Amino acid sequence: MKTIRILPKKKGEEEGGVHLPLPPDAGRGGVSMMSLASGIQLLFSDYSLHETTRMEYASFPAVFGFGFCLSGEILNQPGGFKAADAIGPDQSAVFHFTGESMKEVVARRRVIRLNIMMEPEKVEAFLGNELQMAIPSLHKLLRHPYRAFDSLTPAMKAALLQLASCPYEGRIRSLFMEGKALELMACKLDQLHSRKGPAPPEPGLKxxxxxxxxxxxxxxxxxxxxxxxxxxxxxxxxxxxxxxxxxxxxxxxxxxxxxxxxxxxxxxxxxxxxxxxxxxxxxxxxxxxxxxxxxxxxxxxxxxxxxxxxxxxxxx
Structure with missing residues (x-):
């Protein structure tokens, strides 16, 4: 099985983001990374592989965030988790990773996917106390490694499709990406609130x-x-x-x-x-x-x- 390593951004690349294309012999498209002034980090994937491939993300930070998958078949195992999870089309997630790497096995089908991430200590300041009170389980999720999956809502799908077909370049693209990321965060938080949030972490499996x-x-x-x-x-x-x-x-x-x-x-x-x-x-x-x-x-x-x-x- 082919392996592709996604390396971290170099100093100076954060402001406008960086696009990492797949090697031509591996597939088409690539992964874009972007750090926003708000402290949010975006990892946007839009690619098609020629064959099932192992993707390794080096120096993946400890983060809290939200995931949105419009298409693709991924077996995902972040650092700090013994078990892998299947990520598929029309799926959203909330997660807290504590490891320094992430490995995935990705099937041949096109992947359109966005991860919105923040350092855990910055989340509460960014979201505010009122939101923490509205979604009490969110506070608990910031204290434990955790993953919880749900469906994509129609609003989430629409925002992801707009991201995938973004017509802008440069600074305008960054503004567009940031706006859509905030929109997706609002959609996911509303989903958590309407379902009273994911259950607190349960004891791990043996x-x-x-x-x-x-x-x-x-x-x-x-x-x-x-x-x-x-x-x-x-x-x-x-x-x-x-x-x-x-x-x-x-x-x-x-x-x-x-x-x-x-x-x-x-x-x-x-x-x-x-x-x-x-x-x-x-x-x-x-x-x-x-x-x-x-x-x-x-x-x-x-x-x-x-x-x-x-x-x-x-x-x-």
């Missing part, structure tokens, strides 16, 4: 449980056409069903059901892009007995019909 969940994940995708049942996966992981579901969500960032559905539809997308199978064959290959059910699920997952997928897959 190493043995993490290994068993990874084993169960491998079992679930070993045969996408005829996968084992979730009950059987829990049994083979040596857990009761409720504990299995809790641990699975902690490790992968989604339920076992959504993990399996996600893997099926991603595999079908690869088959269709490579031209190996037609729509009916792709549906059968990933375990869908009904082409109509497959078509509906695929459209919800990718935003287009299976027959249009190859043509409509966006390019940077």
């Amino acid at each position: 190493t043995g449980e993490i290994d068993r969940i990874h084993y169960a994940g491998e079992l679930l995708i070993a045969d996408l056409e005829n996968p084992i049942t979730l009950s059987e996966a829990a049994r083979q992981a040596g857990m009761c069903r409720s504990r299995f579901h809790y641990c699975f969500r902690e490790v992968y960032g989604m339920t076992p059901f959504h993990f399996l559905r996600h893997q099926r539809l991603e595999a079908a997308g690869r088959f269709l892009c490579e031209g190996k199978l037609n729509v009916t064959q792709a549906a059968c290959a990933v375990g869908y007995a009904s082409v109509s059910h497959f078509t509906k699920a695929f459209r919800q997952h990718t935003g287009c019909l299976p027959g249009q997928y190859r043509k409509k897959e966006p390019a940077p």
Whole structure:
């Protein structure tokens, strides 16, 4: 598997930001980093890889922030976390990382993603006491390593699409990016407030449980056409069903059901892009007995019909 290292910004590059293009043999597009006067740091990714690739971010600081993923398939493991989380399309997150590095395994599909980050000690001063009172759990999240996932709202999607198609350059681009970042922060904070915030951090999983969940994940995708049942996966992981579901969500960032559905539809997308199978064959290959059910699920997952997928897959 190819590895790409994303290095930190050099001194003097912070004001206007820096764009780090992918090597031509790895893919198209790249990663943009920008530090704003407010203390906010932006990490905006818009790229397509030629193959599944390992991305390593060196000297990644301890940060609190918000993540927004419009498209892409990423297995993310920041420093300080033993387990990796699956990050996928239409997903938002709040996080607190304490490590000095971040590693990801990124699939071939186009990635459009924004991380908005601040140093933890600056967050409370930036957000203000009133906001801390409105979202009490936000104060707790600043004290512990934590990740919590949710969906993208329509407003978040609109802002991300505008970022991805920003027509400006130079200082005007910086102003535009900052404005959209603040808009996304407001959307995410409103989401946290309306749901009364994410739950306080729970005790971490034991190493043995993490290994068993990874084993169960491998079992679930070993045969996408005829996968084992979730009950059987829990049994083979040596857990009761409720504990299995809790641990699975902690490790992968989604339920076992959504993990399996996600893997099926991603595999079908690869088959269709490579031209190996037609729509009916792709549906059968990933375990869908009904082409109509497959078509509906695929459209919800990718935003287009299976027959249009190859043509409509966006390019940077």
